[in-house]
Amino acid sequence: MTFKTYEINVDLVNETSTPATVRFSQNDQNSAKLLINIMNKGGELDLSQATSVRMSFKKSDGTRVFQDDCQPVNVLKGKYQIVLKTQxxxxxxxxxxxxxxxxxxxxxxxxxxxxxVKESLSSDDAIESTNEFGVIQKVIEAGEKLEGKDIDGIIAAGAKADTAINQIEILSKDLSKQDIKTQMLQHGPNVVNATLASPLNVEVQGRTLANLLGRTTLDPSKYYLFIPNKGTTKIPV
Structure with a gap:
């Protein structure tokens, strides 16, 4: 596989002198490679204890890109390589x-x-430059916070919690339906001695019919309820 490769030395302390010949094309896709020697005051740097080696880039338009795919070539000498993304x-x-x-x-x-980065003449389609730094940085921070956590267990617990919530909602609805005691009544011009049923259907909810007359208590010796085809009956209170 052919790459456009440049080898450079990058120091922790000393200013890095990059050769002026390091140039890539805007149309270089998965082919622009940097071979990097990471040094400390000009000497080789042992990075065998490093857990990650990442790179950030600031483009000419001010947008930034973050790449965490630096590949080790020789960690004892601090040598890494990276293929630059299209962005x-x-x-x-x-x-x-x-x-x-x-x-x-x-x-x-x-x-x-x-x-x-030089302009490519091979295409009229310009590549839109975007800022990826903030999004990728948040992903990395989230990954560091979850490091060592039982991710599968968290996902499984979340699924169980969702199932439990759904079951509670269903049970709550069922109990609400059971708690409502409904009786459909047809009533006459008045409750006492009614002889005809009106076409109005009245739905009475609750455990008592006292609310039919808008009272909290009823005298069972005075009030009777007319039920079509069944006659009258005392109102239970």
Whole structure:
């Protein structure tokens, strides 16, 4: 597989002197590679204890890209390689880069270095340059917070919780239906001695019919309820 490869030295302390010949094309897709020697004051750097080596890029239009796919070549000598993403090369002009090394609970930044992205004449379609830094940084932070956690257990617990909530809602609805005692009545011009049923259907809810007359108590010796085809009956209170 053919790559456009440049080898550069990047130092933790000393300013990095990037060769002016480091140039990539805007249309380089999965083919622009940096071979990086990470050094400390000009000497080789043992990164065998590093847990991650990442890079961030600031493009000429001010947007940023974050790449966490630095591949080790020789960790004992601090040698890594990275293939630049299409979005990293989306903006024509100077690109500034920096390497971030995570080692135990420490993060070390190298000095910045740069390269140039030239315009490609092979296509009229311009690649839209976007800012990916914020989104990817949040994903990384979320991953660090969940490190060592039982992800499968969390997902399973969430599924069980959702199922339990659904079951509670169904049970609550069933109990609400059971708690309502409904009786359909046809009534006459008045409750006492009614002889004809009106066409109005009255739905009485609850355990008592006292609310039929808007009272809290009824005298059972005075009030009777007319039921079509059954005659009258005392109102239970």
């Amino acid at each position: 990293t090369l989306a903006a024509i002009g100077n690109v500034y880069a920096q390497i971030h090394i995570t080692e135990n609970n420490r993060v070390i930044d190298t000095q910045q270095f740069g390269f140039v």
